[in-house]
Structure formats: C-alpha cells, structure tokens
Amino acid sequence: MNKLNTSTLAALEEMLQNTARSAPPEYMPIYFAGGSNSNQIIGHLNPEFIPYLQESLTNEAISHIKLGHEALHIGIARPADISKGLTALAERMRLGGFIPGWRNEEFAWVDNNGHEYFRLERAAFRIFGFKSMATHINGYTKAGNIWLGRRSENKATDPGRLDNLASGGIAADETPWVNARRELWEEAGVPPQIAAQIEPVGRIHMRRPIPNHGFHDEQLYIYDLELAENFVPTNHDGEVSGFIEISLTEAAARILADEFTSDAAFVTADFILRNH
Numbered sequence: 504m505n506k507l508n509t510s511t512l513a514a515l516e517e518m519l520q521n522t523a524r525s526a527p528p529e530y531m532p533i534y535f536a537g538g539s540n541s542n543q544i545i546g547h548l549n550p551e552f553i554p555y556l557q558e559s560l561t562n563e564a565i566s567h568i569k570l571g572h573e574a575l576h577i578g579i580a581r582p583a584d585i586s587k588g589l590t591a592l593a594e595r596m597r598l599g600g601f602i603p604g605w606r607n608e609e610f611a612w613v614d615n616n617g618h619e620y621f622r623l624e625r626a627a628f629r630i631f632g633f634k635s636m637a638t639h640i641n642g643y644t645k646a647g648n649i650w651l652g653r654r655s656e657n658k659a660t661d662p663g664r665l666d667n668l669a670s671g672g673i674a675a676d677e678t679p680w681v682n683a684r685r686e687l688w689e690e691a692g693v694p695p696q697i698a699a700q701i702e703p704v705g706r707i708h709m710r711r712p713i714p715n716h717g718f719h720d721e722q723l724y725i726y727d728l729e730l731a732e733n734f735v736p737t738n739h740d741g742e743v744s745g746f747i748e749i750s751l752t753e754a755a756a757r758i759l760a761d762e763f764t765s766d767a768a769f770v771t772a773d774f775i776l777r778n779h
Contacts, residue, residue, distance in 0.1 A: 604659030
C-alpha cells in the first residue's frame, strides 16, 4: 500500500480544523426563548429569504413566531405547539420555492441536555440553520482499504459525489445506533449481524453556509466497521449508484480533489489520520 506523504497528511489535518464555520454576518439569527435556552441563537436565516418571510408574516401571523428587523424569535410554548408553528412557517417557505427536496420526514431539535423542543420537516432544517444529527459509517478491510459509495444522480443534495459506506440523517424517533444500522442495510446491504459490530469512534460538528440555500449545522456521529475481504456492498434504497474499494492514499487524493460530499470528506479524512 502506498504511504501517505507528509504534505497530504498536513492538508487533511488543516481541513479538519475547519469543520465548524461561523454563519456569515449578514445572516439573520434565530433566537429561542424556551426553558433553559432563553435567548439562545439556534439558527440562521439567509438574507435572501427575509423579504418573503416579512411579507408572509405581515399578511398572516403564526403563533410563537415573531420576525423583527434584526432577528427571528421563537417564543415559549409546548414542543407540540412550537412544532406546529414552525411547520406552518416551513410550509410557506416551501410554497415560495425556498425548500426543495421535501421528504415528509421529521428531525428533532434537541438541546445540549438531551431535551427535545420541537420537530420539523428535515428539508427545512438547513433553511433555518437548525442543528440536526446524522450518522456516518466508515467501512474498511483488514488489507487497509476503505469502501466508499457514490451518491445517486437523483439525490436532492450532492448528487454523484463520493460518500461513506453509509450515512444518513437521524429521524426524530431514532438513536444514532439504530440509525447507523438501518442506513447500513438500506444503503450498503450490510446484514444486521455484521452491522451490530459497528464501533463508535467520535463526533464531528459540521457548520457551513450553503450557497443560495441555508446554513448546514449538523452533529455527525461517526462509526467504523470492519468488513470481510469478500464482502461487496449492495444498495437497496436507490440512493447510491455504486461502490468503490480503494486505498487510504487514493481516498486522500480524492478528498483533496473535491470528489466527496463535504461531510464525508471530513469523516474520511478523520479515518485516514487515525489509521494511516
């Protein structure tokens, strides 16, 4: 196996120091006034969305939602009522053409103490810059290779780009462990008895603006999984067009050539630095 050179390792290390970027100063903060989170910034709005929202909320107010000149405020209420108000706001954004790829699947917003405060359509989380959660699984072999999936060209986000063996957003009623095993079967055909051997290795907090869209804020739960030399991943849900098994050296080169999704690039770079 080719040895990774010093400059490549340095480039990967430098990249991993830039996982969590601040929101651009022109983005409008979203404040939450609930419970122990009083006046906490929990999201950011692209300034391109603000005129539409101002007009919409002026014409018809939404309970617990107030849009001022400098911030959007979410008021104190029961989680079910906050969810209802934010869903109404997201539906208006969808009608305005600001939320593509609507999934009819909910994410939960959970505070640092593990309390859930609201649920919302997953496609709306980036639009409002709310922090979501996802799992990413590195599939590797004893020979030192890593398996990567190529996202379907039909995916709403990052079509055709390289991804980890499996990855996916954590739905409102899932744990990271449950989600990881589900995604391994759906995306890579890893049977439950093998998926149960996943090893939790850490978390990466990703934050970055998405041009002409919103703000991506996601906690990635990272797992490693050793695969038998004769195992070949098989996609079941149509979200992956194919898989490649490559050396860590080639994976690093493809990361630096910008062939990966942003999240998978960081997860794979972390794996390479832990295993080179």
